[in-house]
Amino acid sequence: MLRITELKLPLNHPEEALAAAIRNRLRITPRDLVRYTVARRAHDARDKMDIHFVYSIDVTVxxxxxxxxxxxxxxxxxxxPDTGYRFVAKAPAGYAGPRPVVVGAGPCGLFAGLILAQMGFRPIILDRGKVVRERTKDTWGLWRRSELNPESNVQFGEGGAGTFSDGKLWSQIKDPRHLGRKVLSEFVKAGAPEEILTEAHPHIGTFRLVxxxxxxxxxxxxxxxxxxFERRxxxxxxxxxxxxxxxxxxxxLSTGERLATDxxxxxxxxxxxRDTFAMLHARGVFLEAKPFSIGVRIEHPQSxxxxxxxxxxxGHPDLGAAAYSLSHHCKNGRTVYSFxxxxxxxxxxxxxxxxxxxxNGMSQYSRNERNANSGIVVGIDPARDYPGDPLAGIALQRQLETRAFEAGGGAYRAPAQRLGDFLAGRPSTRLGSVIPSYRPGVTMTDLAEVLPDFAVTAMREALxxxxxQIPGYDHPDAVMTGVETRTxxxxxxxxxxxxxxxxxxxxxxxxxxxxxAGGILSAAVDGIKIAEAVARELVGRPVLADAA
Known part of the structure; x- marks a missing residue:
């Protein structure tokens, strides 16, 4: 089978045009083309007057x-390319050896557990939160009634933080073994639409993820x-x-159990x-601080x-809702980017x-809500912004999140500001034409009172x-809601x-x-790598250099 890449066709091309383009590209006759399947489809919208699809096609000739x-x-x-997944090890028939334990049932833990189970090692998966249906109810409790369950929310529970997100399934990680394909294939088996196997930027959305x-x-x-579940x-x-x-x-465990780890x-x-990180640090497990980013969520009408x-x-049905990716290096040495x-x-x-x-931001599969939203965040690093022990970044996050709670007026309302007021350096007292989507609700204020000065300066320049880059992005009525700290x-x-x-x-x-890792796909891929390393440990085989 052959793969053709960079095969371009107009946005409104008829279905039969694809076969014709394949024949022309390979310079073959209709009877020489046995069959073809789409391996990947993306659109190129750099020229708005000439938007076209770009295909990768697998062809049998x-x-x-x-x-x-x-x-x-x-x-x-x-x-x-051969994108099939091959297990690095298998448990012996009737395996009665040590059972691996997986702590966490987010995308990484889910795939670590799945791969270990498929290899026959009968893993035990622990999660501090609840099963995904119960967790969803608790999450809606915060959004609708301002009631937070610290053990069952957007961050904690089956499915992890990615369950309440856009469900993006692409990544910039290097993936020479096509582990991402294994992830997508397992998602399709579990009920995801098959198009995630071919779309350049696939996504699922919260309801389907559940x-x-x-x-x-x-x-x-x-x-x-x-x-x-419910075991921290x-x-x-x-x-x-x-x-x-x-x-x-x-x-x-939080239940009082002691689980021996043979x-x-x-x-x-x-x-x-954060509490588990602090415990690990206290027990001498080696941790080190790493860079992350802080900022706000910004909303514009999707139209x-x-x-x-x-x-x-x-509005073209084959294009769907438009996305963007932005980055700007500022005069104060900071980088601001969309997230x-x-x-x-x-x-x-x-x-x-x-x-x-x-x-955070979330979309359903349809992506048909009124607004587009993105994090607008500023990169920070330990040496400059939170020196000290490995937990100093957590202290900074908590400081900013506490400021946001206070500026929002309590009840988990968030501080918000019109972009025009933010650029002008004055507090907002009213909304304009853009209505924020955050629930339990927003309080109009001055985000400069919440964020560090260096972040405010950088964001004003970057916006x-x-x-x-995008006409209307700096419209004065765009709404900024704070804070984004869990990047x-x-x-x-x-x-x-x-x-x-x-x-x-x-x-x-x-x-x-x-x-x-960073995001659903990269976390799931890391879960596969970890499962492979665990399996090799259990069967007494060394980890191979190419496993990474």
Whole structure:
């Protein structure tokens, strides 16, 4: 089979035009084209007057060798890559050895557990939160009634933080083993639309993610895995050898249970498990501070973004809601960029701690809500902005989230400001034409009283620059809602080449909370890598260099 890349066709091309374009590209006759499938489809909207689709196509032809020989110097015609997933190990029949433990049931923990179950190792998956349906009810309790459950919310519970997001399924990670394809394939088996296998920027949305997470849990359980919800890891025991080496010995859970760890433990905590990070630090597990970003959520009517990006093609059903990606390097040395852009979505309350406000963005599969929203965030780093111990970034997050709670007036209302007022340096007293979507509601104020001065200065410069890139982006009525602080983990639970903690054997830090991923797809891929490392540990095989 051959793969053709960069095959371009007009936006409104008829279905039969694709086969004709394949024949023309390969210079073959209709009878030489046996079959074809779309491997990937993207759209190129850089020229709003000439928007077109860009395809990658897998093609079966007669006399493939002759066609390949004809295009041997053409980088856009090659053999189709093998994207099938192969397990690195399998448990022996009737496996009765140590059962690996996975802490956290977000995307990373979910895939670590799934892969271990598929390999026959019967994992135990712990999560501090509830099953996804119950967790959804608790999350809506915050949004509708200002009632926060600190153990069951946007951050904690089955499915992880990605469940209440846009459900984006793409990443910029290097993926030479096509592990992302394994993730997407498992999502399709669990009920995701098959188009996520071919779209360049696939997404799912919250409602579909809920049912998919339930389906994947059922698969893990059918394979011998076990879920234990509402069990927070409150403490760990570490055994120290005569040579000073450390090895994880047991987990102490919030239920009072002591779980001996004769097998590996995967830590897929998510980026908001602040109490667990503090406990690990106190127990001597090596942590280090890492960069993250802070800022706000910004909202524009989706129709404005569609028109700015697609021009006369705005509203075309094959284009959907327009997205954007922006970045600006500021005079004060800071970089401001858009983060987790949600077309046709809403801004949501994403706190997990009482007395604090944090925001995030969410979309459903349809992406048909009134507004587009995105994080507008400023990159920060430990040496300059939060020096000290590895937990200093968490202290900074909490400080900003507490300010936001106070500026919002309590009840988890968020501080908000019109963009025009923010640029002018004056508090907002009213809304304009853009109605914010955040619930439990917003309080109009001055975000400069909430954010650090360097962030305010950088954002004011960047927003004007963004208005030059996307006409109308700096419209005075655009609404900014604060604060966005959970862009990524502010620390890393450092691991070695064997994927174990650099100073505590048996502990496998993983995913976004450990500082090794960012987003659903990259976290899930890291979960697969960790599962493979755990499996090799269990069967006594070394981790291969290419496993990373």
């Amino acid at each position: 007669k006399n493939e060798a002759a066609v390949l020989a004809r295009f041997k110097r053409d980088r856009h015609v090659n053999p189709t 049912t998919m997470v339930e389906s994947m849990r059922a698969t893990v359980e059918a394979l011998g895995g076990e879920y234990r 890891v409150d403490d760990i025991e570490v055994a120290t050898g005569a040579d000073g080496s450390r090895r994880l010995a047991a987990l102490h 097998g590996p433990v995967v830590l897929a905590l998510g980026h908001s498990a 404005w973004i569609d028109e700015a990006r697609f021009g006369p093609c705005a 987790c852009m949600c077309p046709g979505g809403t801004v949501v309350a994403a706190t997990s701690e009482p007395g604090r406000v944090a925001t 004007v620059a963004f208005g030059q 990524s983990s502010p620390l890393r639970i450092t691991r070695g080449d064997d994927f174990q903690s650099v100073n505590t054997a048996g502990l496998f830090p993983a995913g976004e909370g450990a500082g090794y």
